[in-house]
Amino acid sequence: MNSTSSTTGGPNTLEPRSLTAWLERLPAVRERLGGAPESWTIREVGDGNLNLVFLVDGPDGSVCVKQALPYVRVAGPSWPMTPERAYYEQLYYAAVAPHVDGFIPRVFHYDPSLHAIVMERLTPHLILRRGLIGAHRYERVGRDIGEYVARAGFFTSDIAAPFEQKFDGLARFAGNKELVRISVDLIFTDPYFEAPRNRHTTPQLDRTVAALRGDAAVKAAAADLGRRFLGETQALIHGDLHSGSIMVTDDDTRVIDPEFAFYGPLGFDLGAFLGNLVLAWCAQPGLARAGEDRGGYRAWILEQARIFWTTFRDRFLGLWREHAHGDAWPAAMFRGADDAAALDLARRDYVDRLFTDTLGFAACKMIRRVVGFAHVADFDEIADPQVRARCERAALAIASHWLTRRQDYRTIDDALDALPDAARDR
Amino acid sequence: MNSTSSTTGGPNTLEPRSLTAWLERLPAVRERLGGAPESWTIREVGDGNLNLVFLVDGPDGSVCVKQALPYVRVAGPSWPMTPERAYYEQLYYAAVAPHVDGFIPRVFHYDPSLHAIVMERLTPHLILRRGLIGAHRYERVGRDIGEYVARAGFFTSDIAAPFEQKFDGLARFAGNKELVRISVDLIFTDPYFEAPRNRHTTPQLDRTVAALRGDAAVKAAAADLGRRFLGETQALIHGDLHSGSIMVTDDDTRVIDPEFAFYGPLGFDLGAFLGNLVLAWCAQPGLARAGEDRGGYRAWILEQARIFWTTFRDRFLGLWREHAHGDAWPAAMFRGADDAAALDLARRDYVDRLFTDTLGFAACKMIRRVVGFAHVADFDEIADPQVRARCERAALAIASHWLTRRQDYRTIDDALDALPDAARDR
Numbered sequence: 081m082n083s084t085s086s087t088t089g090g091p092n093t094l095e096p097r098s099l100t101a102w103l104e105r106l107p108a109v110r111e112r113l114g115g116a117p118e119s120w121t122i123r124e125v126g127d128g129n130l131n132l133v134f135l136v137d138g139p140d141g142s143v144c145v146k147q148a149l150p151y152v153r154v155a156g157p158s159w160p161m162t163p164e165r166a167y168y169e170q171l172y173y174a175a176v177a178p179h180v181d182g183f184i185p186r187v188f189h190y191d192p193s194l195h196a197i198v199m200e201r202l203t204p205h206l207i208l209r210r211g212l213i214g215a216h217r218y219e220r221v222g223r224d225i226g227e228y229v230a231r232a233g234f235f236t237s238d239i240a241a242p243f244e245q246k247f248d249g250l251a252r253f254a255g256n257k258e259l260v261r262i263s264v265d266l267i268f269t270d271p272y273f274e275a276p277r278n279r280h281t282t283p284q285l286d287r288t289v290a291a292l293r294g295d296a297a298v299k300a301a302a303a304d305l306g307r308r309f310l311g312e313t314q315a316l317i318h319g320d321l322h323s324g325s326i327m328v329t330d331d332d333t334r335v336i337d338p339e340f341a342f343y344g345p346l347g348f349d350l351g352a353f354l355g356n357l358v359l360a361w362c363a364q365p366g367l368a369r370a371g372e373d374r375g376g377y378r379a380w381i382l383e384q385a386r387i388f389w390t391t392f393r394d395r396f397l398g399l400w401r402e403h404a405h406g407d408a409w410p411a412a413m414f415r416g417a418d419d420a421a422a423l424d425l426a427r428r429d430y431v432d433r434l435f436t437d438t439l440g441f442a443a444c445k446m447i448r449r450v451v452g453f454a455h456v457a458d459f460d461e462i463a464d465p466q467v468r469a470r471c472e473r474a475a476l477a478i479a480s481h482w483l484t485r486r487q488d489y490r491t492i493d494d495a496l497d498a499l500p501d502a503a504r505d506r
Numbered sequence: 507m508n509s510t511s512s513t514t515g516g517p518n519t520l521e522p523r524s525l526t527a528w529l530e531r532l533p534a535v536r537e538r539l540g541g542a543p544e545s546w547t548i549r550e551v552g553d554g555n556l557n558l559v560f561l562v563d564g565p566d567g568s569v570c571v572k573q574a575l576p577y578v579r580v581a582g583p584s585w586p587m588t589p590e591r592a593y594y595e596q597l598y599y600a601a602v603a604p605h606v607d608g609f610i611p612r613v614f615h616y617d618p619s620l621h622a623i624v625m626e627r628l629t630p631h632l633i634l635r636r637g638l639i640g641a642h643r644y645e646r647v648g649r650d651i652g653e654y655v656a657r658a659g660f661f662t663s664d665i666a667a668p669f670e671q672k673f674d675g676l677a678r679f680a681g682n683k684e685l686v687r688i689s690v691d692l693i694f695t696d697p698y699f700e701a702p703r704n705r706h707t708t709p710q711l712d713r714t715v716a717a718l719r720g721d722a723a724v725k726a727a728a729a730d731l732g733r734r735f736l737g738e739t740q741a742l743i744h745g746d747l748h749s750g751s752i753m754v755t756d757d758d759t760r761v762i763d764p765e766f767a768f769y770g771p772l773g774f775d776l777g778a779f780l781g782n783l784v785l786a787w788c789a790q791p792g793l794a795r796a797g798e799d800r801g802g803y804r805a806w807i808l809e810q811a812r813i814f815w816t817t818f819r820d821r822f823l824g825l826w827r828e829h830a831h832g833d834a835w836p837a838a839m840f841r842g843a844d845d846a847a848a849l850d851l852a853r854r855d856y857v858d859r860l861f862t863d864t865l866g867f868a869a870c871k872m873i874r875r876v877v878g879f880a881h882v883a884d885f886d887e888i889a890d891p892q893v894r895a896r897c898e899r900a901a902l903a904i905a906s907h908w909l910t911r912r913q914d915y916r917t918i919d920d921a922l923d924a925l926p927d928a929a930r931d932r
Binding site for chain 2 (some may be wrong): 238239243244246247248250251252254255257260261264268269272273275293294296297299300302303304306307310311312313314407408409410412413414415416417418419421422423425426
């Protein structure tokens with residue numbers, strides 16, 4: 081809808097009146113909400129950077145409506161962005177729904193002209209990042225996200241299904257260029273030089289940031305991961321799987337906001353989650369109130385990281401043993417006497433390489449949140465810049481270490497046990 | 507044209523009368539041929555597996571017309587195949603033409619309903635494979651194909667251009683599923699088990715072939731390359747760059763038949779050419795007439811292989827230094843004092859990895875030509891099965907060695923110097 085691209089509140093921008101008029105024409109939604117449209121209550125709650133989000137409550141139930149605006153919400157119309165991202169969001173949900181049922185919101189309706197999705201309202205779910213800032217322990221989250229990435233990743237890979245299925249998806253998601261462009265610029269390029277959109281805690285981090293941008297080995301490692309981000313079609317990835325894209329209760333976990341989805345390296349999703357756990361771990365000392373000891377909570381975060389990876393690994397290998405109907409390592413080739421052992425070795429090698437990738441992409445995701453355009457609340461909510469800088473410096477030290485030394489770590493235990501050392505400013 | 511898919515000579519299958527009627531309606535073609543359509547002479551010369559090929563001569567000039575049939579020509583209508591492959595063939599030509607002008611035939615017209623391409627008639631060019639069988643020395647071919655792959659590969663990669671260009675191409679070429687399916691099955695799957703379409707020189711090779719199919723390490727290596735064939739979008743690749751897809755004179759080299767094109771690993775094209783040179787090298791003792799010594803010619807083949815790789819490497823690195831306007835290793839990131847050295851290291855590492863890939867994919871291409879469905883004239887024209895089997899066994903020995911030990915070779919000299927040893931049956 082280019083007609084809406086120049087001003088806020090263009091003709092198709094939803095507000096309560098037009099939203100109600102639209103929803104009452106959708107029988108399934110109307111039935112779900114119940115009662116007369118006049119009785120529905122509507123709240124706009126979007127706190128992200130990109131979209132309008134409405135919660136609609138009726139006497140019988142509720143829905144959530146997400147509308148993509150033709151610009152970056154925080155920046156306003158001066159930074160235009162295609163509202164077609166809503167198309168890719170619902171396309172991703174539809175592609176993974178058969179495999180991750182229960183881990184994503186149900187989608188009731190998608191309107192391509194409004195660029196809007198009507199979906200399950202998640203309640204009383206909160207954004208995981210808020211929980212991590214508040215030191216809440218969601219005991220399922222590591223296991224659930226490990227399971228989620230294993231299932232979504234495995235079933236959209238060439239191991240699970242004939243490649244034709246992936247090529248069809250590849251053709252569609254290759255259109256999601258505007259969002260992939262954002263990832264390429266903000267994650268793999270801008271943080272590594274003095275790009276205009278960057279910011280960091282200044283002057284406290286100036287020296288550290290200058291050292292990072294002068295570290296050719298770090299930059300070469302980040303660039304190689306950036307090349308692979310664009311050049312590998314290992315699986316359909318969410319593309320933005322940080323702790324702000326996960327909604328949780330004590331006994332439920334849901335993944336949201338997949339508008340950055342495309343076929344890319346699976347380690348990018350794995351690294352996004354791991355990296356954001358490590359950011360939260362780095363931020364804890366700064367987030368603790370006076371006299372509050374967050375040592376136990378920090379250990380809990382690392383335990384979730386451990387559970388996340390081991391769950392992912394076990395589930396991915398298990399799915400491979402049970403559901404390998406694809407063209408990668410085709411079953412017909414591996415029916416001989418020695419083949420089971422060779423195949424098992426290949427599988428372990430595959431997930432070992434994924435682990436190395438995960439550390440690398442985690443590092444890229446951490447760095448961009450400290451020195452790039454979009455930061456995280458985990459750090460932003462630390463008011464004292466001296467304290468914040470100390471936490472951020474730890475994150476940069478870990479990330480630099482992982483970028484250049486990730487091959488040294490063979491297991492998640494090794495990598496996590498080394499965190500306190502790696503976090504020390506060098 | 508599904509209407510033509512069931513029988514030879516369907517309504518749209520070109521023959522001299524309909525071909526003339528079509529060409530006379532194309533002003534550019536008519537002008538090129540000159541004279542009255544009645545004066546044109548037409549010969550059908552297709553000797554490939556898939557298509558009709560007509561040479562049309564007029565008083566002023568000539569053209570070549572290639573029509574894709576809705577089945578595999580050698581197999582007949584019992585093996586249907588989409589004639590849409592003509593679309594991908596002309597799409598590939600159009601994509602690489604700005605970069606490899608002079609190395610491909612000029613395309614004058616493409617008709618999507620006929621699935622036919624009117625292009626430059628190459629004359630007096632011969633198929634390189636015929637030259638290799640006949641021990642003819644085309645002194646430019648190694649250098650020209652090295653240059654060709656460097657230019658076509660570099661300029662369609664993320665190093666050269668913003669990724670959006672590649673994603674647009676990715677979306678289009680992802681439709682070429684039927685031909686990619688053939689590559690997946692015939693190159694990476696069928697040769698490694700007793701698939702019905704396979705054949706080999708029997709009984710002479712029975713034991714060797716059984717050993718190959720029982721070699722779990724060889725199969726694991728082939729499967730990993732097969733995974734990467736489907737999972738990496740490094741560049742737009744020709745997809746079938748063997749010595750039968752290259753037409754030569756003593757001073758001109760042209761690449762034809764790119765209907766298998768898609769975005770894949772560049773090592774696949776490099777390996778196709780190298781592997782087919784090595785097949786020709788293996789076949790020479792069997793092709794020599796009584797009393798003929800082909801030792802000198804074998805050395806010439808290896809010299810062309812050496813020139814091919816070193817030309818590719820030098821040209822690719824040169825293009826990277828001069829024309830890197832893409833998102834992989836973005837220039838903006840590498841402007842610091844130590845960056846030139848780091849970038850140079852990254853470039854060398856990239857081409858070194860391409861070299862390892864090249865040996866691996868070459869091996870896959872060699873194996874499928876000895877134990878799979880489609881063989882090569884280099885071996886087929888050796889009448890004595892004992893002699894032929896000896897040559898083919900050498901090819902399998904080299905390919906198995908390269909598949910499992912390719913990391914041991916750092917340079918083309920090392921790899922080629924080890925060939926006589928690797929060729930010995932183990």
